[in-house]
Amino acid sequence: MRVVIVEDLALLRDGLTRLLADNGFEVAAAVADGSDFLRAVVVERPDVCVVDVRLPPTYRDEGLRAAIEARSRVPGLRVLVLSQYVEQAYARELLGDGGGGVGYLLKDRVADIADFVEAVRRVGEGGTVMDPEVVRQLVAVRGTIGDLTPRELEVLGLMAEGRTNAAIAEELVITPSAVEKHIRSIFGKLGLPATDAHHRRVLAVLAYLQTG
Numbered sequence: 001m002r003v004v005i006v007e008d009l010a011l012l013r014d015g016l017t018r019l020l021a022d023n024g025f026e027v028a029a030a031v032a033d034g035s036d037f038l039r040a041v042v043v044e045r046p047d048v049c050v051v052d053v054r055l056p057p058t059y060r061d062e063g064l065r066a067a068i069e070a071r072s073r074v075p076g077l078r079v080l081v082l083s084q085y086v087e088q089a090y091a092r093e094l095l096g097d098g099g100g101g102v103g104y105l106l107k108d109r110v111a112d113i114a115d116f117v118e119a120v121r122r123v124g125e126g127g128t129v130m131d132p133e134v135v136r137q138l139v140a141v142r143g144t145i146g147d148l149t150p151r152e153l154e155v156l157g158l159m160a161e162g163r164t165n166a167a168i169a170e171e172l173v174i175t176p177s178a179v180e181k182h183i184r185s186i187f188g189k190l191g192l193p194a195t196d197a198h199h200r201r202v203l204a205v206l207a208y209l210q211t212g
Contacts (some may be wrong), residue, residue, distance in 0.1 A: 001026070002026045002028045002046045002047050002048075003026070004027075004048075005029070005050050007032065007052045008052065008059075014030075017031070018086045021174055023113075034069075035066075041077060047078065049056045050120060052081075053083040065079065067081065081102075081105070083107065084108070086133060101123055101126045102117055102128055103129030121211065146190055147189045147190075149185075155186065158172075165183070185205075186191045187204065190204060
């Protein structure tokens with residue numbers, strides 16, 4: 001599996017390079033900023049990217065913006081984000097595009113080498129990985145997944161795969177209006193805030209992933 005690493009701190013960048021190489025990954029590129037990252041993904045077409053959220057020059061959200069741009073330039077690009085803190089807006093944005101192959105870990109998780117390597121592999125294979133602390137801060141639900149019916153769990157599981165309502169209806173052989181009814185029930189049982197439907201959809205998926 002080929003990987004591109006984006007980290008401005010040379011020591012950590014070199015450490016990630018050695019760690020992943022020692023665990024069977026081919027490091028196609030290891031760069032320090034967003035512009036080099038964008039060039040690398042277009043040229044190298046990696047299986048997965050490991051990206052720090054905060055990159056030069058401002059060390060705010062350059063990694064975020066570069067990752068979003070990279071996924072638009074290379075559809076299906078798989079990205080695992082590393083961050084010192086929980087960047088709530090980014091975590092929602094990351095899951096919200098429905099593309100799969102995404103992850104968000106706090107940097108201290110890198111210390112657990114086996115779990116970190118597994119997270120990179122899972123994202124590289126198209127899965128979703130969310131740090132438990134990220135989920136804890138993002139999901140403010142009053143209900144629990146256990147309150148859902150088996151059919152609602154099926155619908156939510158397909159939502160977590162990034163399926164549209166039409167695709168869910170086709171998979172479960174039910175009508176789109178039935179899917180909408182199930183989703184409204186899911187939102188209600190989880191006690192999700194009455195914000196826009198897209199935002200609630202992301203929060204519902206996060207709640208589902210927290211149980212995995």
